Amino acid sequence: MRRYPLLFTVLLIAALVLVACPAPATAPATGGQEAAQPAAGGQEAAQAQEEMPKVIRIGAAVSETGRYAREGGDTRQGYILWMEWVNNEYGGIKVGDERYQVELILYDDESNPDTVTRLTEKLITEDKVQFLLGPYSSGLTKAASAISEKYQIIMVEGNGASDSLFERGFQYLFAVLTPASRYTQSGLKALADAGARSAVIAYKDSPFPKSVAQGAEQWAQEYGMEVLAVESYPADINDATALMAKFKELDPDVFVGAGHFVDGVLLARNAEEVDFTPKAFMLTVGPSNPEFVEELGKTSEQIIGPTQWERNMAWEGPYLGTAEEYAQRYEKRWGEPPTYQAAESTATALALQIAIEMAGTLETDAVRQALLDMDVVTFYGPINFDETGKNLAKPMGAIQIQDGQILVIAPEEAAVADLVYPMTPWKER
Amino acid sequence: MPFLQALLNGILVGGFYGFMVLGFSIIWGVMGIINLAHGEYVMVGAYFAWALFRAMGIDPFVSALLVFPVMFVVGYVLQWLLINRVVERPHLISLLLNFGLSISIANVYKLIYTADYRSVTVPYSGSFELAGFTLPTIKTAIFFAALAIMLALHLFLQHTRLGKAIRAAAQNKEAAKMVGMDIHRVYAATAGICIGLTAMAGAMVAPIQPISPFMGPLFTVKAFAITALGGLGRIPGALLGGLILGIVETLLTIYVPGVGAKVGTAVSFILLVFVLVTRPQGLLSGLRPVEEGA
Numbered sequence: 001m002r003r004y005p006l007l008f009t010v011l012l013i014a015a016l017v018l019v020a021c022p023a024p025a026t027a028p029a030t031g032g033q034e035a036a037q038p039a040a041g042g043q044e045a046a047q048a049q050e051e052m053p054k055v056i057r058i059g060a061a062v063s064e065t066g067r068y069a070r071e072g073g074d075t076r077q078g079y080i081l082w083m084e085w086v087n088n089e090y091g092g093i094k095v096g097d098e099r100y101q102v103e104l105i106l107y108d109d110e111s112n113p114d115t116v117t118r119l120t121e122k123l124i125t126e127d128k129v130q131f132l133l134g135p136y137s138s139g140l141t142k143a144a145s146a147i148s149e150k151y152q153i154i155m156v157e158g159n160g161a162s163d164s165l166f167e168r169g170f171q172y173l174f175a176v177l178t179p180a181s182r183y184t185q186s187g188l189k190a191l192a193d194a195g196a197r198s199a200v201i202a203y204k205d206s207p208f209p210k211s212v213a214q215g216a217e218q219w220a221q222e223y224g225m226e227v228l229a230v231e232s233y234p235a236d237i238n239d240a241t242a243l244m245a246k247f248k249e250l251d252p253d254v255f256v257g258a259g260h261f262v263d264g265v266l267l268a269r270n271a272e273e274v275d276f277t278p279k280a281f282m283l284t285v286g287p288s289n290p291e292f293v294e295e296l297g298k299t300s301e302q303i304i305g306p307t308q309w310e311r312n313m314a315w316e317g318p319y320l321g322t323a324e325e326y327a328q329r330y331e332k333r334w335g336e337p338p339t340y341q342a343a344e345s346t347a348t349a350l351a352l353q354i355a356i357e358m359a360g361t362l363e364t365d366a367v368r369q370a371l372l373d374m375d376v377v378t379f380y381g382p383i384n385f386d387e388t389g390k391n392l393a394k395p396m397g398a399i400q401i402q403d404g405q406i407l408v409i410a411p412e413e414a415a416v417a418d419l420v421y422p423m424t425p426w427k428e429r
Numbered sequence: 430m431p432f433l434q435a436l437l438n439g440i441l442v443g444g445f446y447g448f449m450v451l452g453f454s455i456i457w458g459v460m461g462i463i464n465l466a467h468g469e470y471v472m473v474g475a476y477f478a479w480a481l482f483r484a485m486g487i488d489p490f491v492s493a494l495l496v497f498p499v500m501f502v503v504g505y506v507l508q509w510l511l512i513n514r515v516v517e518r519p520h521l522i523s524l525l526l527n528f529g530l531s532i533s534i535a536n537v538y539k540l541i542y543t544a545d546y547r548s549v550t551v552p553y554s555g556s557f558e559l560a561g562f563t564l565p566t567i568k569t570a571i572f573f574a575a576l577a578i579m580l581a582l583h584l585f586l587q588h589t590r591l592g593k594a595i596r597a598a599a600q601n602k603e604a605a606k607m608v609g610m611d612i613h614r615v616y617a618a619t620a621g622i623c624i625g626l627t628a629m630a631g632a633m634v635a636p637i638q639p640i641s642p643f644m645g646p647l648f649t650v651k652a653f654a655i656t657a658l659g660g661l662g663r664i665p666g667a668l669l670g671g672l673i674l675g676i677v678e679t680l681l682t683i684y685v686p687g688v689g690a691k692v693g694t695a696v697s698f699i700l701l702v703f704v705l706v707t708r709p710q711g712l713l714s715g716l717r718p719v720e721e722g723a
Contacts, residue, residue, distance in 0.1 A: 011699035066544040067641075110544055206692065233690035236647065238638045241565065243690050245438055249431045249683075264640050269637070273565035274438070275556045285589045295550060426555060 001299065011244045054098055058352070059129035060103040061119035061144060063136050066111025070261050070291060071341050074135040075159055075358075076106060077334050078345025079133055084318065084333070086353060093353050096360045100141035107347075109135055120147040130362055131156070133348055136341070137260065138162035138180070138208035145173045154368055156355075158348030159341060162207040163215075166388040173365075174371050174389040176380065177344045178210050178396045181215030183284055183306040184256055187398030190410035191280050191304075192223035194421040196253040201230045202243060202267065203258035206309070212258035212284055220254070228252050238265055240270040240289040240377065248276035255421075257283045265295055272299050272426040279422030280304055289339050293404050299405050300401050302423035308340040309347075309380055313414045317378035319350055326379040434562055435683050436676060441568045442588060443675025448575030448667035449630040451582065452623030453652040458662015459599040459619050460516055462523045462661065466531035467517055467652050468645030470500065470624050472630020473534065475640045476542060480547045482635070489549055493632035497625040509616040522658030531645065538642040546639040554636065577666050578626065586664075595619050599662055603696045654697040657704050674700065 006287060054217035060079060083104045086092065105127050105342045116135050132148050134141050134157020141160025146340070148155040154172045161180040163171065167245040188199075199220045200418035201312070205212035213230060220227050220243040228250045248253060255278040257267045264286030271281065286292040289306030309315075311327035320326050326346070351374065356362065375384045375393075379400030384393035400408040400419060407417035451466040477499070478492035487495075507530075515522045546667025556565050586592035597605045598615045606612050638644070651674065677700070678693040685692050 053642075062541075065539075067546060069543070071544040091518065187693060193519075230687065231690060232688055234694050237646070237694075238644070239442065240690070241438055241442075241568070242435070242679040242693065245435060246683040246689070265548065266639065272554060273556050273568065275558075275563045295548060297550065300556070 014174045028329040054100045057124035057129045060108040060133040061107045063111040064108035074341040075136045075345040078342035082346045082349040116140045120144040156352045158344035162211040180211035184216040186410040187220045198226045199250045200252040200253040201256045209258035244271045244276045245274045253279045277425040298429045309343045431462045439676030439679035444572040447671025450652045452627035454656045465527040468648035469534040470627040471631035471643045473650045473673045474628030478632035478635035493629045496628045500628035501621040502624035505621035508620035510588045515556035549635045654701040
């Protein structure tokens with residue numbers, strides 16, 4: 001007991017240190033820090049604001065860190081590319097007879113649903129944005145759009161594909177991308193045509209992969225394949241060898257893995273580890289990204305993936321030119337080729353711009369009506385929203401990694417290479 | 430045959446678990462402290478391996494050897510400065526202290542490395558065949574490294590002066606003090622060894638798992654379940670507990686349709702509750718967990 005005062009002091013100091021340490025690092029504070037300095041594009045726009053008083057404020061919370069850091073980075077770059085184009089080249093959005101510069105406010109949602117809702121609320125109530133662009137991933141879009149709907153702010157998004165987003169009766173949410181249930185359609189069709197007769201499906205337990213898996217099951221059956229198993233895995237999975245070992249015993253022709261980049265890499269690695277070699281290996285999100293090839297090397301070879309968009313597709317629109325011209329512009333700006341996540345993000349912002357110009361006003365209901373009436377073709381493909389806000393006009397493609405190249409193999413009209421089927425077993429690589 | 434292959438996969442995972450849990454188990458057994466920051470030391474080891482691989486292309490297994498002395502010093506100093514001061518206080522205090530440490534470490538790593546997922550891609554990923562079984566190369570290497578380290582630790586505890594002192598402190602603290610041992614120095618050395626071993630496990634796991642600052646808590650929970658299963662502070666107990674968890678997880682994933690992978694992850698919690706209720710001293714009765722009245 002004699003040492004009690006000393007111990008107490010030490011404990012107190014320790015406690016103070018501990019309280020102080022995590023504080024600046026917790027989510028709200030980091031978000032705040034980030035919030036204090038809008039993205040580079042926003043600052044540029046803010047400077048432009050001094051010369052030009054007419055400004056449209058558009059906001060988005062997009063992952064810069066966390067599970068979706070990669071895909072979120074592409075999303076940001078797509079948004080910023082559009083903003084720079086519309087402000088500097090196009091001369092601002094035409095609203096009636098006037099030109100409006102765009103101020104884009106971007107925050108980092110840390111891939112966290114709590115953070116994305118908080119930041120969306122902040123964008124609406126504090127930053128007073130007039131329109132919102134979507135975050136990356138269906139889960140985060142689901143969270144963020146609940147807030148924008150509450151405040152009746154239009155959110156146009158290009159990175160939340162889950163069909164469940166559009167089954168909630170929301171009035172102010174629009175998505176330019178093809179919904180998740182159709183992701184695997186063209187790929188599975190090509191595989192069925194090549195002779196695949198059975199499939200297994202694994203999906204991450206979150207909204208987008210679930211929709212993909214439900215769709216894949218339906219398409220596989222429609223194209224005459226037997227679905228041998230449908231398995232879900234937890235979002236924080238760190239080992240999938242047991243799952244892959246299970247599939248190995250079932251010996252399917254096709255494996256479909258529905259998830260995002262990180263778990264896609266894990267699934268491919270674990271399949272190789274247990275030597276699970278189906279005749280075709282299909283993963284969502286990962287394969288269409290060049291970083292997937294870097295990460296996995298020879299393991300990535302011949303993996304198939306759905307794609308929303310590729311630069312060699314034949315789309316062309318009045319803004320930003322053809323798909324290839326867009327890709328060149330993107331490469332010039334960011335020093336890397338665009339992923340489809342980047343392209344759809346640019347298309348998202350473009351759709352909002354077109355709607356505002358069609359409406360000729362910034363008033364929410366008029367812009368909403370313009371979005372519903374919209375029927376255009378862009379560098380990204382046709383955009384025509386149905387009454388729930390989905391874009392069913394655009395077909396989905398499929399790619400396969402061949403010699404490190406990401407090549408479109410389906411649908412036929414967009415294909416630049418033939419499907420390699422069956423794929424080379426992991427061990428013979 | 431499929432069953433035996435599944436069992437083998439489970440054993441490989443379990444061997445790693447047994448190794449990963451050693452530090453947690455020994456700290457608990459020797460000092461009566463539940464180290465809630467355990468998973469964070471795994472994370473630190475994984476980042477160590479990632480950083481060295483990224484910067485200099487150093488193999489994660491080499492990093493595992495390098496990280497031990499570094500984290501030994503960190504563990505020694507942490508114990509000396511912080512935990513020794515509360516080790517004789519009620520358990521809640523050390524629990525809170527370690528909880529605070531775990532949050533601090535994870536968030537400091539988030540500030541330094543951001544919350545991005547990292548991975549280490551080694552050229553020898555893949556598998557090989559042996560007697561009709563498919564063996565994942567990296568996991569097999571981890572398994573045998575784990576066994577070798579466990580053997581080395583066993584010899585150390587049995588045959589060196591410090592090892593004997595650690596066991597003495599675990600068996601009877603008062604008697605150890607009475608014969609003139611500096612118990613706090615022994616504790617600090619114990620913590621150094623344990624945290625060093627934990628970080629080694631982290632470095633080895635780097636090539637097979639995505640690495641992020643918040644990967645720790647899952648390891649801590651598993652360590653808790655394994656230690657409760659196998660008994661405190663004993664190497665065979667840690668290995669047995671690890672093997673049971675690894676095998677149960679794997680078999681559930683394979684034989685429960687639809688949601689097996691999710692059930693497999695949840696099973697460590699269920700096992701923990703089950704063991705605490707039915708056999709609180711663990712399957713192999715280990716060291717006495719807590720002194721009475723504490």
